[in-house]
Amino acid sequence: MHDRSSVTLKLSYWIDELSKWAGAVGAFASIALALLIVYDASMRYIFHEGSVALQELEWHLFDILFLMGLSYALKHDKHVRVDILYTRFSPRFQELVKIVSMLFFVIPLGLLVVWYSWDFVLQSYLQHEGSPDPGGLCCRYIIKSFVIVAFVLLILQAVSETVKSLYRLKELR
Incomplete structure (x- = not known):
């Protein structure tokens, strides 16, 4: 039987792998x-x-690049943070800041975006939304669905980062 910590760390590893693949897509x-x-x-x-279709495709590729890079950036600690303050914190306090920021900012924001994006994507799909411009791309729901995928991946990566911070915090005792 696996102990809880090894299962949790394996889950964290698989989430990290998902973020790696998202980064590769980006x-x-x-x-x-x-x-x-x-x-x-x-x-x-x-x-x-x-x-027009090629120009719209450029925007869609940029969207994919940005959205798939969110969880990858979080995984590699390349996200926005006030490093002037953060680097002066003790390692223990840094881990606490990570945990709090993931649990009270990243995960709730991600859940909010997923919640509100769901109807946005569904309406686009049901209406067979396409470009309003002649010669533009069809199926806008495909690119809009990347918002949901990206923020689900971001939420998962935030969970992984929280797990890793909790283990590092335990080691710092």
């Missing part, structure tokens, strides 16, 4: 975005041909 989106921008700009300025 990295792929950044490469695709760069190539698409070069192609689109070349077509517009050299051949005087533009595409």
